[in-house]
Amino acid sequence: MTSAESRFHPDRAARRLVGPIFGAACLAATCTGVLALVILLGAIVAAALQGPPHNPWYALGPNLRELAGLVQKLALGVQSSNPARAGYRVGLAGSLWLLGLVAVVGIPIGVGAGVFLEEYAPPGRLRRIVQTNIANLAGVPSIVYGILGLALFVRAFGVKAVALGPTLLAGVLTLSLLILPIVVITTQEALRAVPRSLRQAALALGATRWQMIRDHVLPSALPGIMTGTILGLSRAIGETAPLLMVGAAGSLLQAPKGPLDRYSALPVEIYNYAKEPDTRFQMVAAGGILILVALLLTMNAAAIVIRNRFRRYD
Amino acid sequence: MSGSRDKAADASSVHWPARPRYLGWIESGVALALFACALVTVLTTLGILIVLGAQSIAFFQTAGISPLAFLFGNSLKPDAKPPLFGILPLIWGTGMVAVGSSLVALPIGLLSAIYLSEYAPRQARSILKPMLELLAGVPTIVYGYLALLLVTPALRRMLEPMGLRVETFNALAACVVVGIMIIPLVSSLSEDVLSSVPRGLREAAYGLGATKFEVSTRVVLPAALSGVLASFILAISRAVGETMAVVLAAGMRPQITLNPLTSIETMTTYIVQVVSGEASYGTPKYLSLFAVGLSLFAATMVLNIISGLVLRRFREAYQ
Structure with a gap:
């Protein structure tokens, strides 16, 4: 009986510590995936807006208008060696x-x-x-x-x-x-x-x-x-x-x-x-x-x- | 009341016309047409096997090398005289991308799956899971573009101060983007198998005083292990067959190297390279793409079949 008791180590403090850490790691992993999606779309929008007017990123109106203009230009242009005229x-x-x-x-x-x-x-x-x-x-x-x-x-x-x-x-x-x-x-x-x-x-x-x-x-x-x-x-x-x-x-x-x-x-x-x-x-x-x-x-x-x-x- | 009974009596005396004969023709015609559609799926497999098989045989005959020398030759120079077709560098490059992207995707995917199935509240799960799955729906060309636009410059900024040279096309960037791309394969399938582990197992463990961490890692995960393994293998198979991201990110230099910062070439890249190079029909170089394609097909098929068998073992145990 005493030997069984001595072999039982509840380690409550350690177990209480590990649990939340693991949970946080799991959450972080999930967020990594979602974050990757956000970065992915953000980077593409940012790259599309590289061109001159250079609005600050929070200026949604002008940026959206610029994007619409860009998409319109690209939808009408054809393959070209001149990037200003190239389109799809x-x-x-x-x-x-x-x-x-x-x-x-x-x-x-x-x-x-x-x-x-x-x-x-x-x-x-x-x-x-x-x-x-x-x-x-x-x-x-x-x-x-x-x-x-x-x-x-x-x-x-x-x-x-x-x-x-x-x-x-x-x-x-x-x-x-x-x-x-x-x-x-x-x-x-x-x-x-x-x-x-x-x-x-x-x-x-x-x-x-x-x-x-x-x-x-x-x-x-x-x-x-x-x-x-x-x-x-x-x-x-x-x-x-x-x-x-x-x-x-x-x-x-x-x-x-x-x-x-x-x-x-x-x-x-x-x-x-x-x-x-x-x-x-x-x-x-x-x-x-x-x-x-x-x-x-x-x-x-x-x-x-x-x-x-x-x-x-x- | 009596009126409706009269009607019923009338109805029984009505002579119902037999089905018109043309209905039988339509029936068998439709069945035949649908059968033909199902046949197309079988013919597709046969077509792949015949095309890859026949053209590979033609390649080994015209190029005059043995399949063993082809698989294990370590120098690939299709334009040299005489051309050398040893695809070990391609196999190496493919393996590098598969291993590297697994290092990214397997831990993240598995932890995400555990979070979604064990920790996440229902509502969070119903938002997060489709978002992760969107990652798999993004066209692969986008990943390739992002490797060039985002990952390689980021690697440069991080590693070049440490004195490491990062080439414009490098294996590491390809591994990162392919890894991100296959996260949802791991997380989605693993989440499915983790959630289908019977509740009783979890409740028994909680009843014995286990914490959530212990239940997740020592009860649920081992119970779902074969399903999780199946998702890993499936993800690796996808990484092996991935084309556009690797073509844009990893470059086209067939070499056997351990340095992930240099350019490599995978089997898929070689196939694209041969086709875009306008190699003329029937030359050994043109035919070599089929032999490489056969190797690629065999590799992914073996992985898929193993994955399917492992998954079936999981299903036999719990479903």
């Missing part, structure tokens, strides 16, 4: 083309695959394999999709007749494959949240499987699917590496007019300005990033609003 019109147009065409090509395939796996595929080994495969595809580095696009769409293994070359369509197909896993996975999650009773009720009333899915399951799952769609599209908009691989040109003076034209994209043009040694281009790059980030934040905010507003079953 071609890249912006290219990115919007990509956005629209990926929405038309990639999203239906992803949603369709999700519907098939959730509603049609019989459970079993085959479905499990396909499911694992999709999870693995989500972890493939984006540049590997670029390599795939380069060999398959741009060069078609050297078969000139079907090779697309560095055209918008090749970029669209590559990005569509890239976002496929995200769209499939979010679609499946949305479908899984639809209660079984809804399906059973529709089937009991004599609906066919497709009628049940079209009229009841898909409308209920739509908010979730839209969220996935927007997440996928915002991923596509921000990607640079795969587009470099499939030949989005950096220096192009003409916006594409159709899917078989050459194109550029906003992040690719940002990359080209960012790697210029001339520091005056840093302002241009920062402005481009602001446009890109604004576009992405709008899309993400839309996704969050849709998710919260139309959430039904979870």
Whole structure:
């Protein structure tokens, strides 16, 4: 009894000390991440405002007006070796083309695959394999999709007749494959949240499987699917590496007019300005990033609003 | 009352039309179309494997070197005569970025996860978690730009007075930005597994007189260890496959060095370099990008699969 007591050291003082210190360290770590986000956005705004008027940072009005002017100037200008005239019109147009065409090509395939796996595929080994495969595809580095696009769409293994070359369509197909896993996975999650009773009720009333899915399951799952769609599209908009691989040109003076034209994209043009040694281009790059980030934040905010507003079953 | 019963009797005598025949066609047509969509995902994987495999074989044949010499050769000079394709410097550079960014992201990510799951009040958590996740949504090109704009100058200001030379493109800046980029991968997934550790375990420990610190580090963390490990491996895999941040921050000099203040080259950077250099189709240099791509793909795939297996062990234990 006495020996057991002597082996028991409550060390209350030390334990009381360690606890809060650890808690504070955890809080500090979390704040580091959040702080990094704030610094990141702040630094870009600051870099975009490097130019002459030099308002103090707390002069919000003049700074905002200057930013708006800069964004407008950048949105209208084209690639130029003169930083005062350089802009992103071609890249912006290219990115919007990509956005629209990926929405038309990639999203239906992803949603369709999700519907098939959730509603049609019989459970079993085959479905499990396909499911694992999709999870693995989500972890493939984006540049590997670029390599795939380069060999398959741009060069078609050297078969000139079907090779697309560095055209918008090749970029669209590559990005569509890239976002496929995200769209499939979010679609499946949305479908899984639809209660079984809804399906059973529709089937009991004599609906066919497709009628049940079209009229009841898909409308209920739509908010979730839209969220996935927007997440996928915002991923596509921000990607640079795969587009470099499939030949989005950096220096192009003409916006594409159709899917078989050459194109550029906003992040690719940002990359080209960012790697210029001339520091005056840093302002241009920062402005481009602001446009890109604004576009992405709008899309993400839309996704969050849709998710919260139309959430039904979870 | 009787009126409604009459109606019901009427309804039973009504002849319901059979489903029109075209419905059957639509049914099978739709099923087929959806199947084709699902097939695309499988074909994508096959496409990646075939493209990387076939072109890598073509590379080893035209360049006339063995896969072993390719992986373990320590000098990479694709433009020399004869060209040298030893990608050990690229593997080294990739490893350096992976290790360096892990040193940044794993501790911060894990502590954030513990804070979010064990310490944070609900409201703080519902704000902080999405904010951390935003870090993962920022395009990687932005991180590369910030490495040049912010991190490298900051490193210069800190280290050059100590007599260290910091190159414009250096591995350390790349490690810092990639580390920040993968924090949310660690924090988000780890937070999920930490919160799914059963309450009973925590309550038992509190009942025995443990403090919050002891519950977090000696009960919850060990219970969730495999899930946390899975998130670590996933984050490392992302760092290995990261391209734009590294291209802009770490430069393009393939070398095996321990000095993080000099320029290095990763596998992803090499691939971008070959493509932007307009190497003509079918030359060994052009084909080498596929062999490097195959190595990269294999590395990330192995990491992802290990991560998935480890995570499954966690799920088997608690879910």
